[in-house]
Amino acid sequence: MGPQTYGAALLSLQLAACALGSTGSTHATYTIPSTAQLGASSMQTRSSQGPLDGPKLDFVNGTSFDFWYFDVTSYDNKASIVLAFYAASNYALGISPNPPSRNETINMVTIYGSFPNGTLFATQIEAGEAKVRTERDGSSGNWTGEIRMKSRSPAHYLGAPASTRDVSEELQPNIGWANAVPDAHTFVEANIQGSPLVFTGSGYHDKNWGNRPLNTVAKWWIWGHASVGPFSLVFWHIISNEGSVVDNLYLTRDRKVIALGASTLESGPGDSFTLSIDSGDNGRFRFVEEPSVPILNTTGLTRWVGTMKGAE
Ligand SMILES: *[C@@H]1O[C@H](CO)[C@@H](O)[C@H](O)[C@H]1NC(C)=O
Numbered sequence: 302m303g304p305q306t307y308g309a310a311l312l313s314l315q316l317a318a319c320a321l322g323s324t325g326s327t328h329a330t331y332t333i334p335s336t337a338q339l340g341a342s343s344m345q346t347r348s349s350q351g352p353l354d355g356p357k358l359d360f361v362n363g364t365s366f367d368f369w370y371f372d373v374t375s376y377d378n379k380a381s382i383v384l385a386f387y388a389a390s391n392y393a394l395g396i397s398p399n400p401p402s403r404n405e406t407i408n409m410v411t412i413y414g415s416f417p418n419g420t421l422f423a424t425q426i427e428a429g430e431a432k433v434r435t436e437r438d439g440s441s442g443n444w445t446g447e448i449r450m451k452s453r454s455p456a457h458y459l460g461a462p463a464s465t466r467d468v469s470e471e472l473q474p475n476i477g478w479a480n481a482v483p484d485a486h487t488f489v490e491a492n493i494q495g496s497p498l499v500f501t502g503s504g505y506h507d508k509n510w511g512n513r514p515l516n517t518v519a520k521w522w523i524w525g526h527a528s529v530g531p532f533s534l535v536f537w538h539i540i541s542n543e544g545s546v547v548d549n550l551y552l553t554r555d556r557k558v559i560a561l562g563a564s565t566l567e568s569g570p571g572d573s574f575t576l577s578i579d580s581g582d583n584g585r586f587r588f589v590e591e592p593s594v595p596i597l598n599t600t601g602l603t604r605w606v607g608t609m610k611g612a613e
């Protein structure tokens with residue numbers, strides 16, 4: 302498969318989301334109204350119910366959310382960009398304490414990151430009605446930037462490869478997650494408030510949704526991904542509201558899955574932490590996250606870009 306192009310026509314919010322490895326149709330257009338709808342929204346909870354990277358709710362109400370997340374970090378860790386396309390009220394995302402008004406726009410794009418000189422940028426764009434198109438290798442519209450990804454790690458759900466016909470997509474009850482691009486060699490060419498941002502690095506893309514507010518997901522969670530030599534990894538450590546711990550790690554090497562399942566978070570979080578995995582015949586691995594600087598630090602959410610080292 303050739304490089305996947307993800308572009309953002311920021312004015313019309315047309316998102317060409319790739320149905321990578323999906324079992325569903327590859328050409329579908331969905332329209333998401335610009336305000337929250339009334340009533341109970343239902344969500345996709347199993348992979349057999351629709352495309353891996355498509356919209357996952359029948360409609361978005363005031364307490365549900367559906368979003369497409371992308372990030373890219375340059376190989377020297379200096380430049381980065383995070384791009385997220387939301388169909389969610391600020392209330393559902395835990396940003397506002399107030400339920401949405403009848404006319405609050407729920408379709409938003411947030412973009413933030415860092416220039417190579419360390420200067421941070423952040424912007425949020427409200428969009429009207431959103432059209433979401435899922436197709437293979439597709440892109441359309443007026444791009445203000447381009448992110449070209451060549452995936453080097455196969456798509457997956459929390460507990461199974463993307464090719465699994467019928468597997469749960471739930472990270473926690475009523476909260477879904479699907480990882481279309483765990484790691485990709487990525488080229489970014491964007492214009493950020495008049496300044497060019499051009500780099501190559503490690504890119505990532507996932508899909509997040511739920512029909513309860515995002516801040517009710519768990520007491521605490523840490524999530525991350527890394528590209529370490531020939532290895533690509535994605536990990537979760539979640540402490541649920543009930544106190545149970547979900548540790549999950551996805552490790553691939555040159556597109557081959559080495560481990561998919563439990564891992565151990567040995568220390569941290571904080572300045573540094575270690576992940577260890579015993580993948581049986583495939584060996585034991587340790588990955589150490591080194592102290593790093595946040596690129597975003599807001600109430601309830603901190604995002605770091607840093608270096609991870611591994612040993613086999
Ligand atoms: C949205 O849908 C969910 C799931 O059906 C429901 O629990 C919730 O109460 C709804 N929210 C609103 C604001 O109606």
Ligand SMILES: *[C@@H]1O[C@H](CO)[C@@H](O)[C@H](O)[C@H]1NC(C)=O
Pocket residue numbers: 402404405
């Ligand atoms: C939303 O509606 C309220 C009144 O119900 C009005 O005051 C406000 O200006 C409206 N906001 C937008 C963005 O249209």
Ligand SMILES: *[C@@H]1O[C@H](CO)[C@@H](O)[C@H](O)[C@H]1NC(C)=O
Pocket residue numbers: 416418419420496497
């Ligand atoms: C860093 O780079 C950005 C983008 O080119 C520029 O706008 C900013 O002024 C620079 N900051 C410093 C401190 O040089």
Ligand SMILES: *[C@@H]1O[C@H](CO)[C@@H](O)[C@H](O)[C@H]1NC(C)=O
Pocket residue numbers: 441442443
């Ligand atoms: C881009 O926007 C311009 C002006 O709004 C429009 O004329 C043009 O058709 C758009 N191009 C595409 C490919 O949508």
Ligand SMILES: *[C@@H]1O[C@H](CO)[C@@H](O)[C@H](O)[C@H]1NC(C)=O
Pocket residue numbers: 595598599603
């Ligand atoms: C994030 O911000 C909070 C409060 O503003 C501060 O206490 C905390 O140390 C910051 N975290 C990092 C990693 O900078």
